[in-house]
Amino acid sequence: MSAISVSSTRKHLRIPKFSAVGLLPLAGPIAFFLLWQAVCASHVVRAVLLPTPFATIGYLFDALFHGTLAADAGVTLTRTLLSFAIGSILGVPIGVAFGSSQRLYRSVEFLIDFFRSTPASALIPLFILFFGITDINKIAIAAFSVFLIVMFNSAYGVMNARRARIRAAKVMGANAFQIFRDVLIFESLPQTFVGLRNGISTALVIVVVAEMFIGSDQGLGHRIIEGEQILHVTDMYASILVAGFLGYALNMIFMVLDRRLMHWNGK
Amino acid sequence: MIAEPAMASVLNDAAYIAVRGLAKSFGGQVVYGSFDLDLPRGKFTTIFGPNGCGKSTLINMMSGIVPFESGRIEIGGRDFRSANIGYVFQNYRDSLFPWWNALENIEYPLKVRGVPKAQQRERVDALLAKFEITLDLKRRTYELSGGQQQLVAILRALVADPEVLLLDEPFSALDYEMTLYIRDKLQTVFLETGLTTVLVSHDLEEAVYLADRILLLSRRPTRVVEFIEFETSRPRSTEIMSDPHFISVKQHALELFRAEMAR
Numbered sequence: 001m002s003a004i005s006v007s008s009t010r011k012h013l014r015i016p017k018f019s020a021v022g023l024l025p026l027a028g029p030i031a032f033f034l035l036w037q038a039v040c041a042s043h044v045v046r047a048v049l050l051p052t053p054f055a056t057i058g059y060l061f062d063a064l065f066h067g068t069l070a071a072d073a074g075v076t077l078t079r080t081l082l083s084f085a086i087g088s089i090l091g092v093p094i095g096v097a098f099g100s101s102q103r104l105y106r107s108v109e110f111l112i113d114f115f116r117s118t119p120a121s122a123l124i125p126l127f128i129l130f131f132g133i134t135d136i137n138k139i140a141i142a143a144f145s146v147f148l149i150v151m152f153n154s155a156y157g158v159m160n161a162r163r164a165r166i167r168a169a170k171v172m173g174a175n176a177f178q179i180f181r182d183v184l185i186f187e188s189l190p191q192t193f194v195g196l197r198n199g200i201s202t203a204l205v206i207v208v209v210a211e212m213f214i215g216s217d218q219g220l221g222h223r224i225i226e227g228e229q230i231l232h233v234t235d236m237y238a239s240i241l242v243a244g245f246l247g248y249a250l251n252m253i254f255m256v257l258d259r260r261l262m263h264w265n266g267k
Numbered sequence: 268m269i270a271e272p273a274m275a276s277v278l279n280d281a282a283y284i285a286v287r288g289l290a291k292s293f294g295g296q297v298v299y300g301s302f303d304l305d306l307p308r309g310k311f312t313t314i315f316g317p318n319g320c321g322k323s324t325l326i327n328m329m330s331g332i333v334p335f336e337s338g339r340i341e342i343g344g345r346d347f348r349s350a351n352i353g354y355v356f357q358n359y360r361d362s363l364f365p366w367w368n369a370l371e372n373i374e375y376p377l378k379v380r381g382v383p384k385a386q387q388r389e390r391v392d393a394l395l396a397k398f399e400i401t402l403d404l405k406r407r408t409y410e411l412s413g414g415q416q417q418l419v420a421i422l423r424a425l426v427a428d429p430e431v432l433l434l435d436e437p438f439s440a441l442d443y444e445m446t447l448y449i450r451d452k453l454q455t456v457f458l459e460t461g462l463t464t465v466l467v468s469h470d471l472e473e474a475v476y477l478a479d480r481i482l483l484l485s486r487r488p489t490r491v492v493e494f495i496e497f498e499t500s501r502p503r504s505t506e507i508m509s510d511p512h513f514i515s516v517k518q519h520a521l522e523l524f525r526a527e528m529a530r
């Protein structure tokens with residue numbers, strides 16, 4: 001969605017043909033790194049708290065290819081994908097079921113809204129009580145958050161399916177199962193995808209937080225908090241950048257899938 | 268036990284679609300209160316009447332889209348629920364399935380009935396050939412023009428050999444050029460198939476132009492003002508609109524409509 005609106009505003013800007021329009025997306029990051037460099041050069045912030053961008057990037061690649069940064073990123077990614085998979089495999093069908101029955105949905109609406117509004121991080125101690133300080137715990141709490149988001153969106157997708165298409169299928173003689181398979185699923189898909197996209201972002205957030213506070217010796221969250229505590233700030237910044245890149249990449253994958261799979265959306 | 272059809276006596280060509288004692292209200296407002304109607308077989312009937320008189324509601328009840336409180340509707344001597352109905356919606360955008368291409372949309376009523384895939388395709392090709400329609404069937408529906416989309420919707424309504432074809436203001440979302448084109452195609456379909464056709468219209472000239480019978484409805488609570496005959500040869504072209512007979516029928520219908528509005 002946002003990508004579509006960006007490209008359309010770009011058209012309205014009427015940028016002259018000779019300018020390198022294709023390079024525009026790089027302007028922001030370059031400005032960011034220049035600002036970072038300027039702050040370092042001005043000594044407003046002590047070097048021990050803020051290494052230069054070049055030092056950080058250099059360290060990042062070194063740690064990725066010769067150190068353990070890639071392994072930590074891999075652990076975080078695995079946990080994120082695993083919790084996302086569990087949350088959505090449960091969330092989509094249950095959401096569709098809730099959405100198919102107004103009565104069923106009304107009876108659980110408050111519960112869903114309540115837990116959706118509760119910060120998942122507030123539940124971390126509760127999950128520690130039940131699952132202990134284990135790997136399963138991190139995945140369980142992230143999967144729980146994903147489940148709520150995905151289920152809620154799938155349910156809404158089904159509930160807001162255009163009645164006209166359901167009626168059309170009915171007039172053509174489709175039975176309840178055929179309507180579900182040929183109309184409801186497709187009608188709810190765009191909203192379900194909104195849920196999946198939010199779900200994967202949330203999964204990463206929760207996994208990183210859980211890695212910080214639920215005793216672990218691997219993962220980007222662990223690395224970031226350790227970098228802070230032993231004042232290995234270059235490692236901390238590099239880990240933050242990698243976490244950011246992970247989130248960005250996951251989001252991009254979903255945006256591409258979104259446009260491929262739901263070619264009709266908004267048409 | 269012998270199941271005798273309740274209205275076997277009225278089953279004839281003059282009452283192919285038979286409505287008896289139909290009652291329907293919307294939010295306490297009576298739209299139909301004990302409404303009776305016979306529509307003839309193999310004729311093109313257009314329904315015209317004031318806003319809110321339930322023109323669309325009537326064909327929606329015949330097709331089972333809208334429920335009614337009491338009464339019966341029979342099509343071809345059987346309860347309307349077991350009738351094979353082709354229905355064309357006012358808005359093709361909301362009624363076609365944009366996740367499929369044109370071919371898959373047209374084939375859908377056959378798919379629902381479990382017709383083998385190869386036969387589905389044959390049936391669609393035969394339909395296109397019969398009505399001399401060229402369409403890029405591999406295109407997504409939203410890539411087609413409005414007229415082509417409505418054509419897809421009409422073909423979809425015809426593909427499973429319906430007993431009746433019901434159309435709810437099928438031109439209202441089309442520009443004038445496309446309206447003329449689809450009107451012509453609809454006449455071709457009617458001529459080729461002789462299908463019992465019921466079309467709801469909000470344009471009196473169009474209603475007369477297309478019809479063998481014009482059903483003129485009153486304000487709520489709705490009753491039949493007059494069931495006007497207009498039998499002239501087909502295919503009709505737009506020149507017929509300046510024909511004295513056409514003008515007099517249209518004038519007559521207009522006067523009835525005005526009188527109804529003044530009530």
